[in-house]
Amino acid sequence: GAGVSQSPRYKVAKRGQDVALRCDPISGHVSLFWYQQALGQGPEFLTYFQNEAQLDKSGLPSDRFFAERPEGSVSTLKIQRTQQEDSAVYLCASSLRQRNTEAFFGQGTRLTVV
Amino acid sequence: SQELEQSPQSLIVQEGKNLTINCTSSKTLYGLYWYKQKYGEGLIFLMMLQKGGEEKSHEKITAKLDEKKQQSSLHITASQPSHAGIYLCGADKGGSTLGRLYFGRGTQLTVWP
Numbered sequence: 657g658a659g660v661s662q663s664p665r666y667k668v669a670k671r672g673q674d675v676a677l678r679c680d681p682i683s684g685h686v687s688l689f690w691y692q693q694a695l696g697q698g699p700e701f702l703t704y705f706q707n708e709a710q711l712d713k714s715g716l717p718s719d720r721f722f723a724e725r726p727e728g729s730v731s732t733l734k735i736q737r738t739q740q741e742d743s744a745v746y747l748c749a750s751s752l753r754q755r756n757t758e759a760f761f762g763q764g765t766r767l768t769v770v
Numbered sequence: 771s772q773e774l775e776q777s778p779q780s781l782i783v784q785e786g787k788n789l790t791i792n793c794t795s796s797k798t799l800y801g802l803y804w805y806k807q808k809y810g811e812g813l814i815f816l817m818m819l820q821k822g823g824e825e826k827s828h829e830k831i832t833a834k835l836d837e838k839k840q841q842s843s844l845h846i847t848a849s850q851p852s853h854a855g856i857y858l859c860g861a862d863k864g865g866s867t868l869g870r871l872y873f874g875r876g877t878q879l880t881v882w883p
Contacts, residue, residue: 660812687869698774698858698873699813712870747812751869759871761805761812 658682660762662748668768669738677733677765681750688731689759690723691747699747705731738769774861776874783849783881791844791877793859800864802842803871804833807856816844816857849881 661680669675681688687706691699692715701715707728716723720739725731735742745766749759775794783789793802801820805813817826819835819842826833830847846853856878860871 662812689870691871696875698860698875699871701870701872704870712867745810749813758815758818759803759869760815763812764810766810 660748660750660760662746662762662765664765665763666766666768668770671739671769672737673769674734674736675738675767677735677746677767679731679733679748679750679762681729681731681748682760683729685750685752685760687751687753687757687759688725689749689751690731690733691749692717693745693747693764695744702733702746735767738767740769743767743769774859774872774874776857776859776877778877779875780878781880783879785850785881785883786848789846789849789879791857791859791879793842793844793861793874795840795861797863798839799861800868801862802835802839803860803862804842804844805858805860807858807876809856813858846879849879851881851883854879854881 663678689704690702692702693699703723704712705725708725720736722734745764747764749761751757751759777792803818804816807813817833822837822839824835832845835842856876858873858876860873
């Protein structure tokens with residue numbers, strides 16, 4: 657596709673439920689980032705992939721959060737046993753290289769935990 | 771935690787007026803990015819600045835990075851309702867976190883006709 661695609665756009669989960677959020681980056685983009693954006697805040701870094709390698713996961717808030725990009729293309733962010741504080745917009749971004757390049761963002765997935 | 775300070779938090783201007791949004795870091799940056807976000811949507815890339823003293827323009831939007839690479843300003847000339855949205859600055863600190871962006875809280879811009 658022409659841009660970064662994320663699905664679903666909206667997700668309502670009951671507390672304790674597991675969720676999986678998908679990101680389709682721009683074809684050929686090496687770098688892929690996940691960010692979490694709480695209401696009224698700027699995005700905060702969660703994790704970074706270079707191709708299939710997860711090089712930085714220091715931003716994942718707990719071991720309930722897990723991300724993968726097994727073939728260096730599509731990525732999935734999984735949240736286990738969701739809590740209310742997980743409610744946020746989850747943004748995916750991809751860039752052609754790691755440095756000096758524009759990161760293209762998807763529309764995000766708005767997760768609401770009830 | 772927010773690594774960058776943005777000001778003002780919100781801005782309401784009349785169509786046709788000029789405005790400036792500021793972004794300040796306590797540390798020298800490798801790169802500074804400006805994005806625009808409509809509510810509930812993703813971020814739209816505006817500009818990237820890397821060199822001290824650099825200035826870039828696109829249509830009616832100009833962004834500058836100071837010589838010390840610690841402060842950036844975004845200036846909109848003759849604002850229009852289409853400029854409304856949330857403006858976010860993002861900093862690349864380089865080094866071991868190269869490519870990772872640290873964002874400010876954003877500036878909510880409203881332009882009334």
